[in-house]
Amino acid sequence: MTSVLCEELSVAQAEQRYPDIFVISWRRRLSQGLVLGLSLATLIYGLVIFDFSPMRIWDGLGQLGMLVRFMVPPATEPTVVWEFMKAIFETLAMAFIGTLFAALLAVPFAFLSARNVFRFRLGRFGIRRSMDFLRGVDQLVWALVFVRAVGLGPLAGVMAIIISDIGTLAKLFSEAVEGCDRHPSEGVAASGGTTLQCTRFGILPQVLPMFISSTLYIFESNVRSATILGIVGAGGIGYQLSERIRGHHWEEVATILILILVTVYVIDWVSGKIRGRLIEGS
Structure with missing residues (x-):
């Protein structure tokens, strides 16, 4: 009985001392209602303008099933598989070179963006906003820009990865x-x-494990991104995939997708092993 009274007394004291926690004011209720209403309105607006309907999704699934039937069985001719393997190696080279140069270039910008290293506020502000600009523009947009600047091929993809990832890695670092x-x-x-x-x-010995971990993660992401960059003319397996889709060679599309999935899985597995040995010490 005494413990119950003590608990009631402590709760009453807490209510008197911190009324904002126990009593929700009308302003808080109003702000919560506005946020909920705005979210609901945005959801409804998006569903309307995107012409969302269960029938449309059902028809799309039927078309997807038809494409899957065209992909079976995948193309297994040695010449075709070898051509795709060379494109996979090209994609891996794009991701590796782009990530490596981006990580090296991001290190000085990271230290110049840190408050505890670079004390000049105006200079630090300018560097941070520059990094925001680099990572704020998607890699696909950078790829389109560099395809126009340096022409078709892997170089445009490498440049797009470098420019975009400098801003991302500088922020993380x-x-x-x-x-x-x-x-x-x-x-x-x-x-x-x-x-x-x-x-x-x-400072560097403390942050080096984080630098390595972030760089490995970005490399994993760039292996997938380099595939998309190839679709806009940056070379690699993405270019081969785009050409096969345009030509409706779905059995070769299936082979490319299988190779991409296997490559991404192997990269994730190897990257995890490297992080375990260099960072976790296992």
């Missing part, structure tokens, strides 16, 4: 730098180290 422990760098500074030495020996 800078957050890791800002979240690291400052005491090691303060110890290096107390020993007479310069700013560069404080960064090299006090």
Whole structure:
């Protein structure tokens, strides 16, 4: 009985001390209602303008089933498979080169974007907004730009990956730098180290595992992205896929899709093993 009274008393004291937690004001109710109403209105508007209907989805599934029947069995001719394998290697090379150069170029921008490293606020603001611009434009748009600039081929895809991923990796790297422990760098500074030495020996060893992990993840993503970039003329397996779809060679499309799935699975598996050894120490 005493414990129940104590609990009731503590709840009553809490209600008096923190009324905003226990009593929902009309302003809060109004804001919640506005958010809910706006979300519902956006949902209904999207369903209307997209002509969403169960019958349309059912018809689409029927068309998809017909395409799947055309894909069976996949093309297995050695010359065709070898041609697609070369395109897969080209796609992997695009993703690897683009990710590697993007990661190397993102490191200095990451340190210049971190508050605890670069104290000049105006310069840091300019670098951060530049990185926002680079990652704010989709890779597909960059690919279209570089296809126009340097012509068709893998070079346009590599340039698109580099430009887009510099902004993404710089953002991830800078957050890791800002979240690291400052005491090691303060110890290096107390020993007479310069700013560069404080960064090299006090910060970099802490954030390097995060750098590696983020780069590996972006590489996995770029393997899939490079396939899409090939569709707009950036080479690789995406170009082969686009050509087969236009020509209605669905059995070859099935072979390409199988090779892409196997490649992505192998890349994910190898990347996980590398992260386990370099980051987790397993």
